[in-house]
Amino acid sequence: MATRVKLQQGTPEWLAWRLNGITATEASAAIGSNKWMTPFEVFKSKLNPQQELHIPSKYEEWGTILEDPIKFKKFAKEHPEFDVRQGDCYEDGWRKCSLDGELYQNGKCVAILEIKTGRNPKQWALSVPQGYYAQVQWQMHVTGIHKVYFAVLINGCDYLERIVEYDPQYCEELEAASLKLWQCICNKTPPELTQAEREALVQASNELENS
Numbered sequence: 001m002a003t004r005v006k007l008q009q010g011t012p013e014w015l016a017w018r019l020n021g022i023t024a025t026e027a028s029a030a031i032g033s034n035k036w037m038t039p040f041e042v043f044k045s046k047l048n049p050q051q052e053l054h055i056p057s058k059y060e061e062w063g064t065i066l067e068d069p070i071k072f073k074k075f076a077k078e079h080p081e082f083d084v085r086q087g088d089c090y091e092d093g094w095r096k097c098s099l100d101g102e103l104y105q106n107g108k109c110v111a112i113l114e115i116k117t118g119r120n121p122k123q124w125a126l127s128v129p130q131g132y133y134a135q136v137q138w139q140m141h142v143t144g145i146h147k148v149y150f151a152v153l154i155n156g157c158d159y160l161e162r163i164v165e166y167d168p169q170y171c172e173e174l175e176a177a178s179l180k181l182w183q184c185i186c187n188k189t190p191p192e193l194t195q196a197e198r199e200a201l202v203q204a205s206n207e208l209e210n211s
Contacts, residue, residue, distance in 0.1 A: 001092065001144075002090040002091060002092040002095075002142050002143050002144060003090065003091055003092070004088050004089070004090055005017065005088065005089040005090065005091055006088065006089075007088075007089045007098075009089070009098050010064075014089070014098070015049075017089065017091075017096070018096060018098075019046055019049055020094070020096075021091065021093070021094040021095060021096040021182070022042075022094060022095060022096065022178045022181060022182050023096050023097060023098070023138075024097045024098070024134075024135040024136070024138040024139050024142075025037065025135060026042045026178070026181070027134060027135070027138040027174055027177070027178045028131045028132075028134035028135045028138070029041070029042050029181075030042070030174070030177040030178045030180070030181040031134055031173060031174050031177040031178070032177075033130045033131045033133070033134040034131045034134070035131055036131075038193075038194050038197060039181050039184075039191040039192070040190060040191055040192075040193050040194070040197055042181060042185075043181070043184055043185055043190055043191055046185045047185065047188065059117070059119070062117065063115075063116070063117040066115075066117055066153060067100060067115045070115050070117075070151050070153055070159075071084060071100065071101050071113060071115055071151065072084060074151065074153075074159060075101075075113065075115075075149070075151040075161075078161075079103075079149075081105065082103040082104065082105060082110075082111075083103070083104040083105070084101055084102075084103060084104075084113065085101065085102045085103075085104060086101065086102075087099025087100045087101045087102050087112070087113065088102070090142050090143045091142070092142050094182050095138075095141070095142045095178070096142065097138060097139045097142045097143065099112050099113070099114075099139060099143070100112075100113055100114050100115045101113030101114075101115065102145075103149065109145055110145070110147065111145060111147040111148060111149055112136065112139055112140065112143070112145050112147070112148045112149070113148075113149050113151060114132070114135075114136055114139075114148055114149070114150050114151070115150075115151050115152075116132065116150060116151070116152045116153075117152070117153045117154075117156075118152065118153075118154050118155075119154065119155055120154075121154045121155075121158060121160075124152055124154070124160055124162065127162070128150060128162050128164055132150070133164060134174060136148040136150075136164050137164070137166070137167055137170055137171055137174055138171075138174055138178070140166045140171070141166075141171040141174060141175065146165065146166035147163065147164070147165055147166070148163070148164045149161060149162075149163055150162040150163070150164070
């Protein structure tokens with residue numbers, strides 16, 4: 001059973017809390033669906049957080065700035081049937097997630113709201129991008145809230161929505177992959193490198209020998 005954790009997202013306290021477990025973004029990396037992060041990079045970020053400080057890109061910065069307007073103005077206007085609330089953080093042991101928003105009806109949370117911004121409408125043409133799909137499946141797995149609404153702003157002006165339902169079989173695989181990665185972190189044993197990471201290490205070694 002997940003516990004609601006009252007933390008302000010983006011604060012040092014929130015960042016420290018995230019270190020002691022696997023988050024939704026990291027779960028997507030664990031299962032190989034995160035195109036920006038590998039299991040080994042998650043491993044490094046947990047053991048050496050000061051060396052892995054992330055500087056947001058301009059797209060990430062504006063995505064954060066636009067989150068509340070998309071949530072409380074656009075989505076709330078489109079869906080008067082919901083009481084749209086700020087999302088909280090949740091944890092179930094080492095399983096952790098932070099929600100953008102929560103959708104209530106009759107005083108009960110019935111769905112998660114996930115806010116995204118982007119530049120490529122083709123990514124969203126038929127379905128949810130795989131990395132985001134893994135993230136929200138993890139959120140549902142941790143919280144027990146089994147529906148997610150995506151509110152997506154493309155190129156600052158095109159708005160779309162997608163709905164994702166809980167997939168128990170996929171979440172079993174997600175749980176297994178995330179647990180394996182968390183055990184690597186706890187034991188300080190690096191996870192298996194990707195092919196690209198192995199090639200980069202070989203290249204770096206060759207360059208060092210020839211310098």
